[in-house]
Amino acid sequence: MSVLHIDGIAKTFGDTTALHEISLRVTDGEFVTLLGPSGCGKTTLMRIIAGITQPDRGAIRIDGRDIQTLPPERRNIGLVFQSYALFPHMTVAANVGFGLKMRGIPSADADRRVTDALDLVDLGPLAGRYPRALSGGQQQRVALARAVVIEPDILLFDEPLSNLDAKLRDQLRDDLKVLQRRLGITAIYVTHDQAEAMALADRILVMKDGRIVEEGAPVALYRHPRTRFSAEFLGQTNVLPVYLAAGQVMLPWEQKIAVIGSTTGGHVSLRPEDVAMEVDPDGLGEVQSVTFLGASVECRVAVHGVEVRVRATGSAVGIPAVGTRVSLSARVTPHPLADVIVHDSEAITG
């Protein structure tokens, strides 16, 4: 239960800048996710917080206490690794008890806490086993128990679910969220998986090239992204050019929209599920391709040379043939993107 302050942390490796002066504040009990593609610096930032990597400059404070000069063993930060990083020569119980032993906790007390931690992740009966005798999911739960048993001020997760198969990943993701809420630990979670980030986080920080490009609550970030990068990284979207006609902002299919926020940008983000499609012989769009995905149908529609993705869900949805004329409409008010240059309206209409 702690507040983490990161102030101007920067790091370069040789000629490569891994982090450009990152600053952020994580409040007590908050679950923050660092989301970005590989190489964006998110793991470096996490390793700097843990004390494994030294930053070039900047400060890190937990509850106002400067921890920047402390070695990892004195920071009281729990870290769960993608590779689990269990000690192969120790039993599950010894792995979980290692941190307590290093802290000089008396063995009776330590044993009780190890048992509690293993019960927390439903692994009590496997205490005497070695990591090699456990499945990937079980190993990661041991790693989780090992990280929380020391009652860390901050709990860090470095892509902990990436090595697990999809079904197990969903299960463990839910368990993890319940556990974090229950323990109320301040957590930072690094991932490149947008679904994981949205499911877990109170707040998502989108990272790119060593910078935080955008941050916000999952719903706000998904529905109203400010940048093209986060719009596209958090699921599929249509980045559509808009143009001004008689003082109105228009979508490519000549629908007037009231753009939320600034209108200086020439593009908006519109999710495929937010586009409605109707068969209309006079419609401006023409279906280019149709993909049936079970729960949904995805179509690509060409309108004035712009390709628009449309996703419709439910069994009542009809499946149009390629070449069908359709009309499109936005179900929601699209959000302008700040990082796309202003578009020349002539280019679209002409």
Added chain:
Amino acid sequence: MTKGIFQRFAVAILILPAGGYLALFFGLPLMLAFLGGFGMFTRGDETGFTLEHYRALFGTQAYRDGLWFSTYLAIVPTVVSLAVSLPLAVALARTHPGQRLFNILYKVPLVVPGIVAAFVVMTMFDRGGLAARVLAPIGVDLPKLVRDQWAIGVIIATSWKAVPFMTLIIGGSLGAINRDILSAARTLGAGPLATFWRIQVPLALPGITAAFLLTFIGGMGAYAVPNLLGPVYPLPLSVHMYVNAFERNNWGLVSAMGTVLSLISIAVLLAYYRATRGMRTAYGGEAR
């Protein structure tokens, strides 16, 4: 039933190339040496079964001392080299400036033959050697380091050769440990020293064991370096073996000495395994 016999026969045929090779070139000579110690199948004069060679070996002061001296010359340089190699391997595993150059430099003794190393030590540390001449003007008088009672010269030359060899093997073992495991230990509260003893050493134990055993066995049979740099008395058993074989044609005694050296090696190896068992099972099981 027939199938079972056939399968066993097939397995025997498949094992034959490897098993036969070991039996022919390892088992048979060892067996002949063992029997030779009792006067059987020996080169030179055939005496028939006798305990005379063992009586001579254990009844002669020079041979008894030689036996202990051989063991001493195997254990001490191995322990000294291990004490240097282990921290060196850990230090080399970290990234530091000049890493590539240092990685090449520390391996130089590997390509220098043992006899050359012995002459280097002699040139450096013998009375009137380079070290003595450099240190004399500042009033430092080096103790006797070559042909001295404690075989310091032998230990220096053997360790000089063994350190890069052990560092290479142990370094490979340390390098194979996932770095996340070390980081995990640190975040859980282990300082660099605790991480070294509780994580790195147990996980690198297979490499440490291999390095220890190979160096130890090399030292047990060493001939050239102790002969050049060791004291006049005692002489290691290897030197006695040479003298008895080629100057006295007493092959029975040589066989007895060889057998005892092998048995002591085996005893030390068993003791080593026993001593490190705690490390391998401290947390309830074998490392890896």
